[in-house]
Amino acid sequence: MKKNDQAGYDRREFLRGTTAIAGAAVAGALLPIGTAFAQQAKLKVGLMLPYTGTYAQLGVAITNGFKLAVEERGGKLGGREIEWFTVDDESNPAKAPENVSKLVQRDKVDVVIGTVHSGVVMGMAKVLKESGTLWINPNGGAGAMTGAACAPNFFRTSFSNWQTTHALGKVLKAKGHKNAVFITWKYAAGEEMMEGFKEGFEKEGGKLTKELFVPFPQVEFQALLTEIASIKPDAVVAFFAGGGAAKFLKDYQAAGLKGKIPLYGSGFLTDGVLDAVGDAGEGVETTLHYADGLDTKKDKAFRLAYAKTFKLQPDVYAVQGYDAGQLLAAGPRRRQGQHRRQARHDQGHGSGQDRQPARAVDLVQGAQPGAGHVPAQGGGQGEQGARRGLEGPGGSGARLQDLAFL
């Protein structure tokens, strides 16, 4: 319960935070929305995302999604024009604290949007916790961001790393696999996804026999693929994303492992790369909170608008960026109902009530309450891929997920 209380408190802070963005402090809340917003200076939005390197395409997709959400609102949020600040974080954790300091201290942005790489996320968490700047993270799933290192101004429109692989335990069990090998990049995201999978799989009685790591962002897998062949596990589970994912799928095929040892992964293994890999992606099963086969009105509308605007098919990253934009826009709008809910929360201390405000934000991803579902996405083409397994360790880090899914 304590965690949930914390979560409820944080969300209030968030709404308060976005209210402040809209320029309305306590006094402002009493004014009609339009007049309060009309006089405001531009809203400074800092985008800190990877625009170079392995995750460059992810950064671009998130930016597109976010800007689409803003465009749909006439290029304004809460009635305010937007001034953009962009930093290429290069997916380099070493530069993260300095890069985000630039946005916060030099550019004095009102809100930071970013990023992809979990290591960079931790650098941002450090600085943004101290500065208190509103932060919406549209991807990077570092568990600590919404766990030990969390702060009231932190929000995420994506996932915690463990969640993306935890549900695979059930999938593998259902397929009759008793042991598995996990292969990934050696950094926070890979390690946390490995831990998430291990926990989920062991709960189902499976055994993770070997953990194999490649330094990020290298893509030379040959020695490790040979190692996998020599271990002969029932299944292989992988986390790679972007260009690395495409390379891994192709190498897996070239090493003759495809079809011999079934391959599973978090959805990043296939999302946005299927076109590039051809038949190397066939038969790969993944779990994720979103897949392009999601059959909801909201998603269809989003996909159509995105494809029209950017002449590109959206992927999970675009969705998360779009939802980040929606979330930021929704903050001010929800303001009026806020006090009432807050009062109710103060009486009830119930986690269910805390989650109420979220329903108002009509996010693309995961429109269905996800508890206990086993997401399975065949060949990345997901028949039911958009469901999220919310069961898992202690509900840590689920703050924004609550907002998004309940």
Next chain:
Amino acid sequence: MNSSRFAQLLPWFVLGLLALFPLVENTFYMQLLTKVLIMAIFAMSLDLLVGYTGLVSFGHAAYFGLAGYTLALMSPGYEAVSLWWSLPAAIVVCALFALITGMLVLRTRGIYFIMVTLAFAQMLFFVFHDTKLGGGSDGAYIYVKPSMRLGDFELVNLEKAEQFYWLVLFLMAAAYLLLHRVLDSSFGRALLGIKVNEHRMRALGFPVFRYQLASFTLAGSLAGIAGYLAAVQYGFVNPEILSWHQSGAVLMMVILGGMGTLYGAVIGSFAFILLQEVLSNQAWFGAWAKHWQLAMGILIMLVALYLPQGLAGLAQKFRGKPVPESADD
């Protein structure tokens, strides 16, 4: 006031101005200046090797990074570590590491020395990069910055950016004075002698190896001070701080400023970091700001080709003085 007196007073004047800076601006530009001063300590420590001892180390970031990691490992999760003992501890760790590596690397000369120093730095890089010791490739965080207490009274709280700035400035000045004294002593002159002609000094009966080792250890310790401070500034360490890029960057600062002149190292770090900041400023250079390294690279090449004495050499040329015989010919 005659010119030599002016030259004597100038450093104090600059120091005074720097000390007053936080009163003018205490956010981004003070942070930037803090970084410059930290790098100045780092660059001076390398100048002791490159400019005064004739040892071109391409792995000096090892000591810088090691101190940072020492602090990160000593910091208890959510409490402040005491500055009283954590800084000396970091220095001692670096001094010991420099002493041990120095005994090995000083067996080699020339290109081999450059490569072996690099190898040791890379080794340390992978110790922190590949093991969980310091958070792997993502690095580790120091959540609460060190503080200095005397009984119940808090003398220095590094969470306060101004106080941290002044501490850095103080340590930079102290490092400068220390090196100045050391180089002015007979020890310093012996080092220069070794740089110019190692064999002659050996023939004269100087224990060349021991002198070099002492210089190497001192340089490593001072780099440790800089590394400690750098880790405090962002509350963060990452293997990148001991990568060869970092070793390369600090070498650039030393040469850009002018080797063999302590103030050159300070000028070099100012110039290098400010240049980086200016060239990557989107407001001024628009889309080209992204490609700031292009201009930086060309500039570095020009310095290598046409300005071997660095900015300090340029200043001396303007004043019509002969350039001191510090850089290699």
Next chain:
Amino acid sequence: MDFAFFLIQLLNGLQYGLLLFLVASGLTLIFGIMGIINLAHGSFYMVGAYLAWSLSSLTGSLTVAILLAIPLTVILGMGLERLLFRHLYQRDHLYQVLLTYGLILVFEELRSLIWGDDVHGVAVPALLNASIPLTENLSYPVYRLAISGVCLLLAAALYLLIQKTRLGMMIRAGASNRDMVQSLGIDIKLIYTLVFALGIALAAFAGMINAPLSSVFRNLGSHVLIICFVVVVIGGIGSVKGAMAASLLIGLAETFGQVLVPEVAGMIVYVLMAVVLVWRPQGLFGKA
């Protein structure tokens, strides 16, 4: 690991080692003959990889792309030697480090301006796009075998060039005594230009043939560069034979390290280098 897999890992290690040799042999020649530390050597590897990618997506064939790219890199090498490196022969190593460090930055940014910052895969030529089954569940990509073969051929050619031809004789003579060679009426400048261009072309060629395996991305050359320095130093500066021995040693150490002792895999090669240098400061095949 049973014996079959041990052999396959051996093959992996040798393949990697042979590729390293292509890059390192150029580096050691430039080191040994011209006395130049070329930090930008890895950038030429990267340029090769990007040329392979851009030309193969233009022409649709990696083979055509490589045939087009080789003369380009030779010209690039000759041009740079004339414009830049020529000024460094008599200078202290420090300035060579400085200049070539600057060159790395320039190459990275030019790469970004010309080719962008995305990661790109390069298709394996259709003819070689197959795998040979080795065990019940593992196949070996033909392409990897093919590049190992090409590397071996090039190594043999390099050996013949240096040991058996007149040009090779002049190169060897130029390495041991520049002034003497010049006074014998040999155009040492031309030889330097040729050696430099050869070294650059070898590195770029390595980048080209490895592009389908490594993909192309920014800072591609950085890792290769540092490893090749290690190779050159372990083998002994200037020794092509040493570069071959050290390349294979490093290739095997990295491959087996990654599998057997993943926690310390990254530092193995540097420990090797430190051990070799403490034992033989001039490297395995270096002249004292």
